[in-house]
Amino acid sequence: MGNRVAIVGVGMTKFVRRALETGKELSWLASKMALDSCGMTMDQIGCVALGTAPDTFDGVHMKGEYLSDGAGCWGKPYMRSYVGGGTGVFSVAQGWYHVASGMFDTCLVVCEEKMSTFQPHAQAAFLTIFDHTTERPLKPNLLWIFALEMNRYMTAYGLKKEDIARVAVKNKNNALDHPAAQIAAPVTIEDVLNSEVLAWPVQRLDVSPVSDGAVAVILANESVARRVTDKPVWIEGCGWALDTAYWTNRDLCYSRCVEEAARMAYKMAGVTDPRHQIHVAEPYDPFDYKELQHLEGLMLCGRGEAAQLTADGVTARDGELPVCPSGGLLGVGNPIAAAGLMKVAELFWQLRGEAGKRQIARKATRGVAQAWGDLMQVGTVVVLGV
Amino acid sequence: MSERIAVVGIGATQFRTITPDVSYKELMFDAAVRAYDNAGIDPRRDVDTFVTCAEDYIEGTSIFDEYVPDQLGAALKQVHTITGDGLHGVAAAVMQLRTGRFSLAVVEAHSKASNILTPDGVAACAQDPVYVRPLCLNSHFIAGLEMNRFCAESGVTPGQCAQVAVKNRGNALSNPIAGQAAKLTLEDFRHARPVALPLTELDVAQSVDGAVVVVLATESRARELRTKPVWLTGAGWCNGSPNLETRDWASPKYVTTAAAMAYKQAGITDPRHYFDFAEVDDTYTYKELQHLVALGLANACDVGRDVELGKTATKGKRPVNVSGGALGMGHMYECIGLARLYCAVQQLRGEAGMQQLDKARTAVVQAWRGVPTASAAVLTLAT
């Protein structure tokens, strides 16, 4: 059923607070690097799948069209998919269906975000994600929804701030070994707990930084993949699910959309026991508690158990189930769509054993990358294997 | 070899210049209920994947895909947005169906254009922020530039372009859901206010509100449903240069490339004689003519005369935009292409009522994303 699809090349820019390069240029840099990494040229690319989050950040309406030449879309079938924060990982699923349909042999997947364009601060752009009639008049801050969710999660499972801060510490320290990381400074639990309170229980170091950056990956069907590399990383499964928009009617302690997306991806990949069949995970961690919630949604542990897993060191880079060995969004940075694709890039390197200083201790042949977004309602999951 | 893909259900609201009585959710719900009933399916039980087409700036909401699942019966199911025309959404659904992992897909697009207080201000945000915006030009200027160059190279006259509006808005008079039907004459164009000459007010499609939902299925799934399938034999899409500085103003090559992709899948080698009718983008009058040439349906030197001679009229040799097109039914942003598809499927099913053509077995449907883009999608259909 369908054609097998592999990732054969990856490129990424450095994630920075504010890039000199325009969005087009960032897209181009990442795309070129991805092509170079597997010795391919744009002529060999059949189509382009572009991912980028809200147009308001760049202040560019139809941002996909604007970015298209930078992302190699000139004269090619190109489509931009969009599921908010879940876009980065979803773009790989989008690329997957381009190739798995049999209509294309290869697909360039590009994700770009330039959040520094919005002045004075990108956060204000998020006002417009709320319902225009029932919520926006209350002047909600993006932090609210995370704080509300985090509080609910902590209350439901009786967790303390330090249980959660361990994730920030782990990821920010992992990022020290990532050459493209925006933040490169060691952090302790005390640092997190003493950082500025933004929207309790959310503090400054619970949050990933705002970034500019781009990531690109190249997908190919089996015959092309075998030709361009002897180490293809296969897309074994992908899944996505979008929950109801009525977020105040949902129980915020658990991401059932992530579970739904994971079930779809696992089914495709033939994964029946994720805890043992997944060897490395890159769940979405824009905030530290999100990594915990997503480990649970990915069914890599029981509900409310992820904090203990972290405390036990299971999720450390040398642990039994390394989680966010890249440094995640918390460490590497969060150019929204690009950050999700960065997770897929990390799995590519980890599974090929090419992650250098970041290489996980255990042997890994299968990993899962996941992103999440919209009004806490979309889950996107990709299972990769070698 | 993948299975054939069919359109098995269509639903649309009325297209109206204002719709103060319903929210966008209620508008989408209306079209969705009709489409699901038309296909004889239950979205909660039967649909495998949903694609919606929208742009944030048009909706006035960032990350607009947040707000789409409920009214489509898609909550906690596979849903994603394509920021493209409805036909790009159809192409996305076709690819998913062809993977063999899905059997029933839904595509939605809509317009709540009446809720945008500053459509020109929004359109300006699509211009290049560094090179073009500082010139402070209304985005229609791009169509003006293109129309001028197209007319100069092809010999098409502004009067022949005007004839497109007369035809399409007249066609819309017999289309019960159309929102911009009118009986125009060439005389009206003499008094039309200029927008970006040679482009006048009457050369520009005026916006309406409305929603369209289309249900697609693989052949085996389609055979289980009660509706008569309309086969989607080809889907192509392509981008040209987003930069005004580097584009070919006379001919949209990206439309030709997109068409070539669709024709190849459908095994069409002689598009000029293959199709019984066409539903193409006409958001500006000249665009219909330009697109007919790019699709390989007409010669640049004849296309203007063809419309004058009535060859593209409902009773003509190969009718174009019998539905009324975007000029007659209304401009609906990302829903323009899906509105074309809706009317084409009605024709192919023999359900087009007063508009029904005698011969309607094959059709080509095409969409363009409007200024300042160079982005188009093409579908080929057959009974």
Place this chain on the structure above:
Amino acid sequence: MAKPKAQSPKSEVQSPKSAPAAPPYHPIAHGLSDDDFKHGKVCTTRWTADARYAWDRGVAIGRYLDGLKQGKLLGVRCAKCARIMIPPRAFCEWCFKPVDGWVELEDTGVVNTFSLCYVTWDVKRVKEPQVPAVIEIDGASRGMGIMHLLGGVDPKKVFCGMKVKAVWKPAAEREGAITDILYWKPL
């Protein structure tokens, strides 16, 4: 092919650092500092979007807002799944059918979750925190909440599970908006 080679990109932009030991081997992009901007070291262009909207309220939210103007919280009912929902919608998203009627709910509820927010939506720091909360409304089905603000309470004393009541604007000042409720105070 073996390891991706550390190829030098053919652009003029070069990596600011020497090739690192871990991939990506050549992460490029130039970061700018605040100073680079303030002192005009880079060219910038400014644009304020003229994008304004007036959204149609529609059937469900329209009646909800009319209710607020009268000092009432209205919900809708689905006969099939027996849920009473707020905010109202014209259709039941789980049963995919039109809703079956309106229900007047209490203007009291229970705090499901809350936050003490020291930063406004446009990133201005405030001394006294705003207290956004999801409030489960009495009379609606379990778990049916709306987002609103708490007030008239020491922020430190707010807890999940706290009973609260709406504080309305004076009737003459209400305009049929969610802000017709000023905030929710402890009951």
